Amino acid sequence: xxxxxxxxxxxxxxxxxxxxxxxxxxxxxxxxxxxxxxxxxxxxxxxxxxxxxxxxxxxxxxxxxxxxxxxxxxxxxxxxxxxxxxxxxxxxxxxxxxxxxxxxxxxxxxxxxxxxxxxxxxxxxxxxxxxxxxxxxxxxxxxxxxxxxxxxxxxxxxxxxxxxxxxxxxxxxxxxxxxxxxxxxxxxxxxxxxxxxxxxxxxxxxxxxxxxxxxxxxxxxxxxxxxxxxxxxxxxxxxxxxxxxxxxxxxxxxxxxxxxxxxxxxxxxxxxxxxxxxxxxxxxxxxxxxxxxxxxxxxxxxxxxxxxxxxxxxxxxxxxxxxxxxxxxxxxxxxxxxxxxxxxxxxxxxxxxxx
Amino acid sequence: xxxxxxxxxxxxxxxxxxxxxxxxxxxxxxxxxxxxxxxxxxxxxxxxxxxxxxxxxxxxxxxxxxxxxxxxxxxxxxxxxxxxxxxxxxxxxxxxxxxxxxxxxxxxxxxxxxxxxxxxxxxxxxxxxxxxxxxxxxxxxxxxxxxxxxxxxxxxxxxxxxxxxxxxxxxxxxxxxxxxxxxxxxxxxxxxxxxxxxxxxxxxxxxxxxxxxxxxxxxxxxxxxxxxxxxxxxxxxxxxxxxxxxxxxxxxxxxxxxxxxxxxxxxxxxxxxxxxxxxxxxxxxxxxxxxxxxxxxxxxxxxxxxxxxxxxxxxxxxxxxxxxxxxxxxxxxxxxxxxxxxxxxxxxxxxxxxxxxxxxxxxxxxxxxxxxxxxxxxx
Numbered sequence: 001x002x003x004x005x006x007x008x009x010x011x012x013x014x015x016x017x018x019x020x021x022x023x024x025x026x027x028x029x030x031x032x033x034x035x036x037x038x039x040x041x042x043x044x045x046x047x048x049x050x051x052x053x054x055x056x057x058x059x060x061x062x063x064x065x066x067x068x069x070x071x072x073x074x075x076x077x078x079x080x081x082x083x084x085x086x087x088x089x090x091x092x093x094x095x096x097x098x099x100x101x102x103x104x105x106x107x108x109x110x111x112x113x114x115x116x117x118x119x120x121x122x123x124x125x126x127x128x129x130x131x132x133x134x135x136x137x138x139x140x141x142x143x144x145x146x147x148x149x150x151x152x153x154x155x156x157x158x159x160x161x162x163x164x165x166x167x168x169x170x171x172x173x174x175x176x177x178x179x180x181x182x183x184x185x186x187x188x189x190x191x192x193x194x195x196x197x198x199x200x201x202x203x204x205x206x207x208x209x210x211x212x213x214x215x216x217x218x219x220x221x222x223x224x225x226x227x228x229x230x231x232x233x234x235x236x237x238x239x240x241x242x243x244x245x246x247x248x249x250x251x252x253x254x255x256x257x258x259x260x261x262x263x264x265x266x267x268x269x270x271x272x273x274x275x276x277x278x279x280x281x282x283x284x285x286x287x288x289x290x291x292x293x294x295x296x297x298x299x300x301x302x303x304x305x306x307x308x309x310x311x312x313x314x315x316x317x318x319x320x321x322x323x324x325x326x327x328x329x330x331x332x333x334x335x336x337x338x339x340x341x342x343x344x345x346x347x348x349x350x351x352x353x354x355x
Numbered sequence: 356x357x358x359x360x361x362x363x364x365x366x367x368x369x370x371x372x373x374x375x376x377x378x379x380x381x382x383x384x385x386x387x388x389x390x391x392x393x394x395x396x397x398x399x400x401x402x403x404x405x406x407x408x409x410x411x412x413x414x415x416x417x418x419x420x421x422x423x424x425x426x427x428x429x430x431x432x433x434x435x436x437x438x439x440x441x442x443x444x445x446x447x448x449x450x451x452x453x454x455x456x457x458x459x460x461x462x463x464x465x466x467x468x469x470x471x472x473x474x475x476x477x478x479x480x481x482x483x484x485x486x487x488x489x490x491x492x493x494x495x496x497x498x499x500x501x502x503x504x505x506x507x508x509x510x511x512x513x514x515x516x517x518x519x520x521x522x523x524x525x526x527x528x529x530x531x532x533x534x535x536x537x538x539x540x541x542x543x544x545x546x547x548x549x550x551x552x553x554x555x556x557x558x559x560x561x562x563x564x565x566x567x568x569x570x571x572x573x574x575x576x577x578x579x580x581x582x583x584x585x586x587x588x589x590x591x592x593x594x595x596x597x598x599x600x601x602x603x604x605x606x607x608x609x610x611x612x613x614x615x616x617x618x619x620x621x622x623x624x625x626x627x628x629x630x631x632x633x634x635x636x637x638x639x640x641x642x643x644x645x646x647x648x649x650x651x652x653x654x655x656x657x658x659x660x661x662x663x664x665x666x667x668x669x670x671x672x673x674x675x676x677x678x679x680x681x682x683x684x685x686x687x688x689x690x691x692x693x694x695x696x697x698x699x700x701x702x703x704x705x706x707x708x709x710x711x712x713x714x715x716x717x718x719x720x721x722x723x724x725x726x727x728x729x730x731x732x733x734x
Contacts, residue, residue, distance in 0.1 A: 038640070059650040062679045063643040082458035191524070196603065204605025204643055209675060319641060
């Protein structure tokens with residue numbers, strides 16, 4: 001008896017240690033994100049700017065405070081949001097390939113943006129946003145509207161069908177239908193509009209200004225908060241639907257809550273940063289392997305932390321000096337994320353069995 | 356044995372028929388030696404070349420994406436030589452009678468040469484500012500045959516134009532149109548990085564529409580005016596610095612250092628901050644690169660498209676950081692509202708006006724009486 005509790009205690013200690021280490025790494029990466037960029041600013045000057053002192057050059061202040069800082073925050077929030085939503089989907093569908101995009105929510109966002117850019121056309125967007133809440137805002141709004149339309153549809157289906165696999169397949173099919181519609185829109189659009197859409201599709205953490213964080217942050221926070229409340233039910237789901245029901249959980253309500261939470265997170269991230277949902281598949285695998293556990297008490301904070309880490313790392317690579325920041329984030333996340341998942345799976349024999 | 360006989364017979368037939376057709380064509384084209392350049396041959400534009408022999412002109416259009424500089428050849432023949440054929444290019448009887456234009460920017464070239472009546476089809480009038488064109492399309496004299504960057508194939512074939520003029524894009528194919536016997540001519544004016552080079556494509560329109568002399572005359576007057584203006588600012592010691600473009604989708608889209616826009620800025624006696632860049636198109640940079648380098652630039656130029664009067668407040672609402680730029684603070688933002696000004700429709704043909712606009716903004720004392728047409732300082 002004491003032996004068991006001792007190993008449990010040891011394990012807890014190890015997990016706590018890993019959390020601390022990851023926290024430190026995140027801090028370190030965050031600092032690198034602030035320190036590195038296409039313009040080189042001496043570290044001493046950066047410290048001066050962060051402490052509020054005047055610097056030699058006005059431009060440095062703007063770069064650090066209004067460009068790098070909000071961008072690093074965006075990366076942190078987006079990484080956490082995508083990781084958690086990926087984890088929720090993988091648990092709900094009991095499928096390691098599930099990710100935030102399986103619900104068709106990010107394709108819904110793409111459809112919204114495609115409709116805006118190609119039917120309304122980029123030059124006209126500014127006419128629509130007559131009161132100029134900023135031209136960026138209309139894109140965010142369109143993405144959000146598209147994502148929510150699909151989310152609503154999925155929720156109705158989830159309420160109708162008990163079987164999660166049915167929902168999964170329907171979600172993927174909806175994604176195909178939407179991408180076909182987007183394809184048709186692309187075919188008949190002007191090249192300027194097409195280019196704008198392609199650029200949006202490459203994703204970027206640079207689009208969220210401080211004013212927009214006032215919306216971005218609370219929404220991500222709510223989504224992640226829901227996921228924290230869902231830890232116990234998610235653990236129950238791992239045992240199977242019948243087990244979960246026997247334990248007194250309303251599995252249908254859990255499914256819908258998980259879908260809503262994941263949907264909100266993906267919708268808001270896609271709206272502001274473009275479709276970078278790939279991170280959502282990779283991050284839960286990273287966390288599960290780091291902690292060698294499928295317990296959600298460990299994996300929810302674990303994915304949040306690994307998500308922050310991976311997103312900050314990708315954002316740093318995309319803006320490394322010399323590239324002039326012209327590397328699209330979506331390419332980087334896939335270039336780094338995909339090999340990472342492969343490596344994790346090859347390396348860990350334990351993991352191959354666990355999935 | 357019989358097989359051999361048949362084979363030999365066949366080979367003989369093929370051989371002689373080849374020979375025959377060679378000789379036949381030879382009579383036609385061998386007497387033409389295209390060595391002399393036509394008076395319409397461009398001085399500045401690099402996308403086409405015109406040579407002539409007797410009454411036949413050889414129009415060569417260079418494929419901008421082909422590193423071997425292979426050209427597409429068109430032989431422009433008049434009424435009496437209309438049956439002439441050439442082995443390495445298509446013959447076109449000039450002046451052409453029916454023309455389809457798939458890019459709105461080419462319409463003004465026709466307009467200046469008074470040849471709008473040749474038009475039987477355009478891609479779309481959505482972005483055409485001129486009311487005259489819209490009227491013609493509405494009255495069904497000109498058919499709208501495009502949707503976006505695509506066109507209604509069968510309607511286009513049905514119009515049976517002599518020439519379909521297109522704006523070349525990389526990877527584009529017109530095989531179905533060519534199979535239908537249509538003549539596709541690429542008009543690569545927008546690929547010229549020299550402002551005068553773009554205007555010089557009027558000579559290309561001139562040789563096709565039988566308005567050669569007029570085209571040369573129009574271009575020469577544009578060129579002379581442009582060079583006179585350029586001379587004004589050449590010797591100035593004060594050259595303000597300029598940045599261009601705005602941020603979109605996380606990237607700042609600037610004019611390349613060797614682009615059309617950069618050339619104007621240079622010729623107007625100012626220094627484009629990215630002039631050492633070698634791109635003739637656009638460049639994409641992240642915000643901080645432009646912010647770090649361009650914060651103190653004297654002027655900031657971009658295009659807008661809005662039905663309202665664009666203001667500094669609207670610019671600031673797009674991104675709060677824009678207000679940090681010196682050009683913003685000193686009210687030295689240069690804009691052209693392309694919804695209200697025919698910048699894309701007519702600007703190609705008026706580089707001298709655009710240059711005068713710039714000079715008037717950068718060095719007001721040089722052109723005190725100039726009224727700005729395209730570019731204006733934002734108020």
